[in-house]
Amino acid sequence: MRTSRQLEHMRVLAVLLMLGFAAFPIYWMFVTSMTPSSELFASSPRLLPAWSQLSIYAEIFNTIPVATWLKNSFLVAAGTTVLSILLAVFPAYALSRFRFAGLAVLGFALFATQMLPEAMLVVPLYSIFGDLNLLNTIPGLVLANTAFVVPVITWIIKGAIDSIPFEIEEAARVDGCSRLDIVLGIVIPLVAPTLAAAAVISFFHGWNEYVFAQTLVSSENLRTASVGLASFVGELSTPIHSVMAVGVIYTLPAIIFYLFAQRYVVAGMTAGSVKG
Amino acid sequence: MKRAQLARERLDGHPWTPYLFAAPVGIYLLLFQFYPLIQQFYMSFTATDLLTPTVNPFVGMENYSFLIEDGELWKVLSVTAIYTVACVVFAIGVGLGSALLLDSPFIGRSLARALITIPWAAPSVAVALIFTWIFNSQYGIFNRALTELGLQLGGENWLDNASLALPAILLTTVWQIFPFSSVVILAALQGVPQELKEAAVIDGADRLNIFKTATWPTIQPTVLMLTLFVTIWSLRRFDLIWLMTQGGPIGATNTMVIELYRQGFVYRDLGTAASIGMIGLSIALLVTVIYFKVTQMTEQAQGKR
DSSP states (O other): OOHHHHHHHHHHHHHHHHHHHHHHHHHHHHHTTTTHHHHTSSSSSOOOHHHHHGHHHHHHHHHSSHHHHHHEEEEEHHHHHHHHHHHHHHHHHHHHOOOOOOOOHHHHOOOOOOOEEEEEEHHHHHHHHHHTTTSSSSHHHHHHHHHHHHHHHHHHHHHHHOOOOOOOHHHHHHOOHHHHHIIIIHHHHHHHHHHHHHHHHHHHHHHOOHHHHHHHOOOGOOOOOHHHHHHTTTTTTTTTTHOOOOOOOOHHHHHHHHHHHHHHHHHHHOOOOOOO | OHHHHHHHHHHTTOOTTTHHHHHHHHHHHHHIIIHHHHHHHHHHHHBBBBTTTTOOBBBBHHHHHHHHHHHHHHHHHHHHHHHHHHHHHHHHHHHHHHHHHHHHHOTHHHHHHHHHHHHSSSHHHHHHHHHOOOOOTOOOOHHHHHHHHHHHTTTTTTGGTTTTTHHHHHHHHHHHHHHHHHHHHHHHHSSSSSHHHHHHHHOOOHHHHHHIIIIIHHHHHHHHHHHHHHHHHHHHOOOOHHHHTTTOTTTTTTHHHHHHHHHIIOOBBBHHHHHHHHHHHHHHHHHHHHHHHHHHHHHHHHHHO
C-alpha cells in the first residue's frame, strides 16, 4: 500500500517537472521583460517579475514599430488561413470519396511537400513572385505560406471526411443533390470541428513563419513580427528586456489563442491520424 | 463494395468531378512547389550567382563532384544525421513518457494536458531568442542554475562551444516539438483495449509487461508515423538553428538546410546550394521509402500472427 502511495507522489512530481519544463522558457521570457536593466546583469538573477516595470509594455509600442509588425503578421496569418481552407476542402473530399487515376499521385504530391525546406524554394519563388509583381506584398507571403499549409490540412480534413458514413451522402444523392451541394451542404457542416482545427494550424503557420517573410519582403512597413523579432538577434543597442517584451507580445496571443483552441486541434488532428 | 461504389460514381454522370475538385490545389502546388523544385533541380547543374540569378551556365555534375570531393559535405551530413536521430529519439521519448503520464488519471489532468502544448504554440523565432538568452554564458539562467547546483559545466559558453552547441540546439528543439509527439501518442493511447490491459494484470504482468503486451502494439503504428514526421521536419528545420548559431561554431550545428542557405545567401553560390537541396531531398525520400517498407512489413507480420 505504501509503495503505491509513493508511486502516486512520484507521478505528481513527474507531472510537475514536465509542466515546469514546458512552461519555464515562456515564463522566463516574461520575467526578463519585467526585470529592470540594473538587475539583468546582477550577480543573482531575479526570479519573479518586477511589476513596477509593467510600463515597458507601453514604452515599446512608442520606441519599436511592434504594432505594425503584429498587424502584418495577423494579415499574413488570416490570409493564409482563408486561402488554405478554401483550397483544401475539395481535394480532401476527392481524396476521401473518389477512386480516380491520379489519386495516388495527388496523395504523394501532398505528402512530398513536407520534405521541401522553405530555404530551398526561396530563390525560385523569388523570381516567380518577381514576375507576378508579388514581391514585397502581404498577398505574396500569403501565397507562399499557403503552399506549405494546404498539404497538411488537406490530409487532416480528409481524415475527418473518411469518418462520415457514406449513407448520409447517398440519401442526399437520391434526393438529387449534386456533389457540390453535398460538399457545401452536408460535408462541411459535419467536419466543422476539423475545419476549425485546420484553421488554427494554418493561422499558426502564417503567424510564425520566418523564412519567406525575411526574404520575399524588404520594405520596413511590411515586416512581420517574426522578422522584426529576429532582427534583435545579435543586435546590442536594444535593451534585452525590451526585446523580451516584444517576444512576449508576439508569443502570448499565440499561446492564449492556442490554449482555447487546443481541444479542437487535438480532436481534429487525431481524427485522421490515428486511423493512419 | 468498392465495385458498387465505382458504379455509383459512373451513374453520377460526371467522370470529371474528382479532377475538378483536385484541380485548384493541383495547379497551386504545381506553380508554387513543383515548378520551383524543378528549377532548383536544373539550377543544381549550373554555376549561378545570387546577384545574377538569370545567368546560369550549365556545368554538369560539377557542383555535386565539388561537394563530394570537398570534405565539408561529410561533416554536414554527419551533423544532420546526429541532429535528426537525436531529435527522433528524444522528442518521441519525452513525448511518450509525458503521454503515459498524462494518460493516467489525476486531479487537474485536463489542465496539464492543455499546458503541455505551450511550447508547440510558441513561434520559432521567439523560441530561438529566449533560449539564446537562457544559454547566455554569463547571465543566462541555465549556467546560473548549473553553478548553483555545483556542476562543473556552469560558466560554459553553450552556443559558442563546438561540443556544446549541438546539445544546446537539441534541447531547444526537443522542448519545442515534444508536445506534438505527446499529444499524438496520447490520442493513440486511448485506443489501447482495456480488456488486454486487464488480462495482462490478471496474468500477473508487471508494468513493463503490460506496456509490452497491451500498450506498445496499439501505439506502434503511431510511433512509426511520428518517427517519419520528426525525421522529415528535422531534416528541414531552419529558423531555430539559423537564429541561434548560424550553423557554427566551426560547423558544429551546420545541418544541410543551414549549409544550403549559407552557400546560397552568404557565398552567393546558388548552384551549390541547389545541389545540397537535391541531396537533402533524396535523403528525405529514402527515409520515406524505408518508412513505407517498414510499415508494410510490420503490418504483414501482425497479419500472420
